[in-house]
Amino acid sequence: MPRYEYKHLGYATPPELSGGPVPDYRVAIVGAGPVGLAMAIDLALKDIPSVLLDENDVVSVGSRAICWAKRTLEIFDRLGLGDRMLEKGVTWKVGRLYHGDREVYSFDLLPEEGHKMPAFVNLQQYYVEEFLIERARDFPELIDLRFKNRVTGVENGPDGAALTVETPDGAYTLSAEYVIACDGAKSPIRDMLGLDFAGQLFEERFLIADVEIEADFPSERRFWFDPTFHEGQSALLHKQPDGIYRIDLQLGPDADPEEEKRPEKVIPRIRAVIGDVPFRLDWVSVYTFQCRRLERFVHDRVIFAGDSAHIVSPFGARGGNGGIQDVDNLGWKLAAILKGDAPERLLETYNAERVHGADENIRNSARTTTFMTPKSEMERVLREAVLDLAEEMGFARKLINSGRLSLPCSLEPLVDGTVPDGAPVRPGQAAPDAPLDGPEGRTWLLEHLPDDFTLVSFGGASAPRGCAIPHIRIGREDGDLVDREGFALARYGEGFTYLFRPDQHVSAVFRNGTAEAVRSARDHALGREA
Structure with a gap:
């Protein structure tokens, strides 16, 4: 019996079948997982209405995503549920790696102070969805949540898309300017459009x-290569809320999934990991994984995000985090297009930037798999040598790969423009947070980067006049915000002015930039060039 109490979310007859007034839908989102729900909330914060369709009426059942990285937590904070995730989740930043029973080394994912969000929070996906649904219901005029609404057909074109939707009361057709497919790794919409999902299984x-x-047990990540309790394989232990622990055990390619899920097989394995302490199974499954993606994420008026666009191995926490970063990238761009502030070709930057992010995640996941499951005797000998050396030799630790943990994707390779010498943060990078003092007391830099382009000057940097972009000055003793602890000035450098995109990524950096240069950088980020 699962520890979490699943509740039905309710079904209401849609207006298309009840005879009520049918809204003009700007955006239809398919899939009420973390990505689809976050997408609806992000658009609502920008005053863009959406209808969200899901074939179920409960949050996700079973063991799914649990590790939410710092950048993702910052995005959730912008959406209005960061504090709630911190309160319920298990915060951690230390990882320990073992070879056999010997600890090879440990690492700290966030050794420096001055950040609002921790390196990671472990929180089961069903809680994340529950919190997102409650947040979505704060926008009844902007988010139309429809459970037990299953999409069975899609017609896509250059001017809009139409969905066929099945409900307990019958079928109806829904048209929207854009459809965002957040319907998971087995995406029906991907299949309906006949799109290939290429990569490695x-x-x-x-x-x-x-x-x-x-x-x-401590709130830390523990990973074993060839432990005595599971010889010849690997094992992973993570702490979650409610006294729940995630245990991953490598079984080998020839393992029988049904046989391995039997309690008489599972219980001795768990006992070997945790020792002689009382426990209860909450969820058990056997899985394989893939590293695959669509060639393109934008297809006319249908846009793919999350697992429907790309999937990776669970080691490294790159799946759910990558999906939320898709939302962060897409939301402001789609809103700008729908408001008439940007041309539709801006969506090509979503495609380019998130394909780049997906490739980065897939590359790291594939390398992890190669190290964890050597395919030849030479690969195995090399791995054993690296593990033996790592306890004493720092260079060898960099070669160990038990899952390169999720970091913000840098878009720097895709961003044009000159950068002043000495600028610590470059265009394309996600903004580092920092504690500041404001008129009402303690605050954080990211809390002052709204859903718009924002110009921020650090340490007396001169800001151009007349560029009609919100501007914030940060100084050691004076300014709109004061950096008494010095974190912001150290991270961004004194004398620089940064233009931030609505997704808190750096768009451009200036030293004595002109109003024309700032406007040009903003217009470039919005795809306004001829």
Whole structure:
């Protein structure tokens, strides 16, 4: 019996079938997982209405995404649920890596101070969806949540898309200017459009178990290569809320999934990991994984985000985090197009930037798999040598790959423009946060980067006049915001002015920039060039 109490979210007859007034839909979102829900909230914050369709009426069942990275937490904070995730989740930043029973080394993912969000929070996906649904219901005029509405057909064209939707009361057709497919790794919309999902499938099988344990293990990531309790394979342990622990055990490519899920097989394996302490199985499954993506994420008026666009291995926490970063990239661009502030070709930058991000995640995931599951004797010998050396030799630690943990994707390779010498943060990078003092007391830099382009000057940098872009001055002793602790000035450098995009990425950096240069950088980011 799962620890989490699943509740039905309710169904209402849609106006297309009830005879009520039918709205003109600007955006239809398919899939009420974390990505689809976050997408609807992000658009609502920009005054863009959407209808959100999902075939179920409960949050996700079973063990899915649990590790939410710092950048993703900053995005969730912008959407209005960062504090709630911190309150419920398990915060961690330390990872320990073992070879056999010997600890090879440990690492700290956020050793420096001065950040609002931690390196990681572990929180089960069903809680994340629950919080997102409650947040979405704060926008009844802008988000139309429709559960038990299953999309069975899609017609796509250059001017809009039409969906065929099945409900308990019958079928109806819904037209929208744009459709965002957030319908998961097995995306029906992807299949309906006949799109290929290319990449690599891995044969290795893993047992995943969520276990309620009557013990208090540290809030840290523990990974074993060839442990004595699971010889010849790998193992992973993560702490979650409610006394639940995630255990991943490598089984090998020939393992029988049904046999391995039987309690008489699972319980001894769990006992070997945690020792002689009381526990209860909350969820068990056996899985393989893939590293695959669509060639393009934008197809006329249908846009793909999250697992419907790209999937990776679970090691490294890149799946759910990558999907939320899709939302962060797409939301402001689609809103700008719908408001008439940008041409439709701006969506090509979503395609380019998030394909780049997906490739980065897939590359890291594939490398992890190669290290975790060597395919030849030479690969295995090399891995053993690296693990033996890592305890004493720092260079060898960099070669160990148990999952390169999710970091913000830098868009720097895709961004044009000159950068002043000495600028610590470059165009394309996500904005580093920093604590500041404001008129009402303690605040954070990211809280002052709204859903618009914003110009921020650091340490007395001169800001151009007349560029009609919101401007914030940050100084050591004076300014709109004051950096008494010095974190912001150290991270951004004194004398620089940064133009931030609505997704808190740096669009351009200036030293004594002109109003014309700032406007040109903004227009370039909006795709306004001829």
